[in-house]
């Protein structure tokens with residue numbers, strides 16, 4: 001009698017610069033990883049594009065490599081989950097599958113003037129109240145409109161029903177299922193600026209405003225649930241595609257932030273903070289975004305989202321522009337070599353300040369320099385700035401949502417820095433927890449898919465896989481905490497221009 005073959009779940013993690021596949025086992029451990037970078041296209045200043053075929057081929061290539069590296073057969077994959085760069089759009093021909101143009105990437109600013117015009121016309125309140133988003137070129141709506149307006153024949157073809165549109169998850173699923181499924185999940189839909197996050201449907205008034213024919217848009221599905229099976233020459237067999245979520249939402253799920261008030265921060269190049277607000281969409285008073293955290297079959301959970309424009313990038317700046325550290329990791333050793341910054345504050349507002357300040361004109365500044373300031377003080381102050389910025393966003397979220405923060409869960413490159421995480425805990429006055437597995441984005445997609453096919457039975461079972469690498473307890477010195485925060489806010493107030 002043969003023993004049952006071991007099975008796995010594969011997460012396709014389609015990012016902005018690379019496509020990765022990670023194969024997980026039942027304990028949520030990584031069995032294999034494969035990654036392919038693909039070209040970034042900059043046809044004009046401020047424009048960013050991807051070739052949709054590069055997105056697809058790099059993704060498929062990583063899947064094949066990950067399966068080979070795991071030493072398993074594709075039939076041993078119980079389900080595929082997809083997570084993706086958000087907001088980026090593709091428009092393609094429903095019959096041939098040919099894209100009508102390159103994908104317009106979330107970073108692309110080509111529609112900024114058009115969005116400014118909508119704001120001038122007074123559309124902001126309508127857009128925010130329906131979508132939870134602040135009008136910006138970042139989101140998908142104006143990008144789809146741009147393609148319809150600027151690609152010859154596109155609008156007519158779309159009106160005839162010959163074209164399909166979608167975010168990257170949608171493009172991947174359509175191709176992987178051989179054109180059988182034109183779907184997107186609620187988290188991705190909530191980033192298009194066309195989806196009403198309260199009624200959970202494409203919004204007619206918004207479609208009208210942006211001039212987008214509804215027949216182009218995918219069906220919106222839950223983040224967990226089988227949407228089809230693979231039917232593609234590059235993938236042997238018919239594997240269920242069973243989970244979809246945008247990257248930040250997948251990370252929130254992968255961090256097991258299932259209860260209202262739980263927050264994760266990703267300290268990457270930028271910082272991405274999401275707070276689960278449960279079944280209630282919370283409208284922010286301070287310019288945070290309201291978004292869908294996850295669409296479960298029985299209920300939708302919402303989140304507040306805030307970003308820090310410059311997080312780990314400030315450490316890169318120390319290394320690459322100032323040349324005062326050799327590696328990002330060295331920042332920790334230098335920061336620890338002094339007891340404090342001696343009153344030095346670095347405000348890394350290189351590209352303006354986001355929530356809760358919203359000053360695009362602010363620029364970086366260093367305050368409190370004395371004759372005794374050393375590079376160690378400067379490095380420490382820069383590291384501390386990552387924590388101060390996260391602190392500002394988190395306290396704003398707590399105020400907006402009226403929820404207390406039990407712990408902060410962290411991931412991303414700079415979460416390797418123990419000094420930073422201890423400082424963050426001291427500032428917040430709550431524990432900061434780093435999980436053993438920091439590939440939370442891929443893990444979240446895997447969980448969504450695995451839950452849908454019964455690979456994992458419940459959120460409780462998934463949560464049991466979440467293992468602490470290190471927990472940073474806050475220092476109880478309240479006076480010191482208040483002094484530091486006051487010093488930071490003083491530095492920020494001097495940096496603001498408007």
Ligand code: ADP
Pocket residue numbers: 267268269270311312313314315316328329330331332412413414415416417
């Ligand atoms: P992204 O996915 O946004 O490209 P990552 O999550 O890979 O980013 O994180 C990379 C960032 O983390 C870089 O900006 C780097 O400066 C920072 N970083 C990496 N290791 C450390 C460290 N030990 N201390 C502080 N920052 C670090």
